[in-house]
């Protein structure tokens with residue numbers, strides 16, 4: 001699962017859609033400072049995509065990600081659903097790696113899927 005996003009092209013704190021290979025908005029990607037998190041864009045409530053328009057996601061004042069379908073709210077760092085109809089469930093994390101030039105690569109692994117915390121990789125400078 002690949003994308004051609006660059007870390008320095010991501011707005012700080014704002015969730016954006018990214019290509020999963022099968023779906024142009026198949027991933028949710030969020031950068032905060034030097035770190036980048038990614039999840040599958042599949043709501044654990046009813047399996048819908050969370051975005052309200054191509055590449056665009058609702059976020060609460062605290063920056064957490066809100067599903068546009070029924071308002072489930074997901075912690076922006078862990079992907080855990082903290083409010084709404086699937087509270088206690090979580091988004092499926094996607095591993096994020098950077099190449100030496102700031103390009104981002106995403107990979108869904110079994111380990112990532114089983115993780116209780118979205119895996120992140122510290123990016124090299």
Ligand code: FES
Pocket residue numbers: 043044045046047048050067068069070071072084085
């Ligand atoms: S499908 Fe996301 S809250 Fe219902």
